[in-house]
Amino acid sequence: VAGGGRSGAPAAEWGGFEDNMQGGGSAVIDMENMDDTSGSSFEDMGEMHQRMKEEEEEEAEGEAGAGEEEDGEFLGMKGLRGQLGRQVADQMWQVGKRQASRAFSLYANIDILRPYFDVEPVQVRARLLESMIPVKMINFPQKIAGELYGPLMLVFTLVAILLHGMKTSDTIIREGTLMGTAIGTCFGYWLGVSSFMYFLAYLCNAQITMVQMLSLLGYGLFGHCITLFVTYNIHFHSLFYIFWLVVGGLSTLRMVAVLVSRTVGHTQRLILCGTLAALHMLFLLYLHFAYHKVVEGILDTLEGPNMPPFQRVARDIPVVSNAVLNTTAKAIALTL
């Protein structure tokens, strides 16, 4: 009976720390399973802590009783100091681990994005094909899948195609790097125009969320990818214009139709769709002319004192997207 009482009190003293360890959040980068074989004392403390927990659980279940406590008494001074040292290290380990897990679950919690990546390959393929087919019914709201995997992959594909085009045309970028320009242009367009359209949609009372806008515009880049992939390799001017109208036009029509179906009022519909159509089509035009050697010699990049391409076509592009693209490209180039 006395043994039972004695075992109760110290457990309560030290056990207070253990109670705070519950509820460890859902950090994706799991510290328990980290395969660092660093062998630091914290790792050892972690393993010891785990095993001690298991041992304590077994003790609680079993009938440990007096045998354990007698062993505890005869441990001696060395045993006492060793146990104290281990206990202190144990507490430090627990506190440190708790703080680190909390920090991780706060900042590195990519679980927030997980639902947007929950797709199957067939779904991605279906959505890619659908993005070229304009819907007919604009009287009730069309469904937009709020998915980010497809758009992200399409933006990266566009970057790759752009790089290919820039290299085959011997484009020389002066105040930046090829890669930086390509990434800056594509991501800048996707994120910037999405944000701008979301802002306009908010003003025009359209029923669309930010993720849906990102997804819609991202899938609209599929037409751009196809067009640029074909026309960067086959250098016919008229072919590009045909592709621009047909492919670019189809994907723009689809985006516009979906947006129209979610907006009420003629003026608002006109504003939204006009802006989106203009930006989308002009972006394709810009990508073709800025980063590709035009056969008729309009863009002669081999001369010495010429301006960099993306300054040259500044006159053709609306001020907004040009400013956005230029500042983004310069900022990215400076950081790279």
Place this chain on the structure above:
Amino acid sequence: FPGLADVSISQDIPVEGEITVPVGSHSADEDYSTLDEPVKDTIMRDLKAVGKKFVHVMYPRKSSALLRDWDLWGPLVLCVSLALMLQGGSADSKDDGGPQFAEVFVIIWFGAVVITLNSKLLGGTISFFQSLCVLGYCVMPLTVAMLVCRLVLLAGAGTVSFIIRLIVVGAMFAWSTLASTAFLADSQPPNRKALVVYPIFLFYFVISWMILTFTPQ
């Protein structure tokens, strides 16, 4: 710890015996022994681990050794050597269209991080650093291709050399993609493998593109 609160030992009783804690002492001993060993042993052990992983990449079999003991030495060495070889043009050329060292470095690491995040978001079971390790090691065939390209370019820069370089880079690109797919795709749910393989394909495609279009100034 039960029994800790009122343990009282009188000073004149000699306490003897062995204190063996079944858990901690083994790892504590190992810790001290690796501190005491000569530096050469430590370095050779790490080098052997890195070398073993290179062999695993060259003959991609499904083995867990690459995944279990990850390290980032190999990827660092490969990335630095690739970036150095891609440096190319002379230092004072104003219109340097080739990739700079920092650019290649950033592309490789940023691309690897994006692929890792993507595979984790798609429900993968592999950890962050394991994935970085695999992707970094699988850059090795492309580094070999870069070496071959530089040697071929020393001989001349005509159409024949371009065709040779194209074949070599294409083969190495396929090898890299297959090797990394062999390691990474198994950690995904089976119907989503294509979703994970595509970014890897794109990543190695961009690196191969940089290698193929490299021309020394």
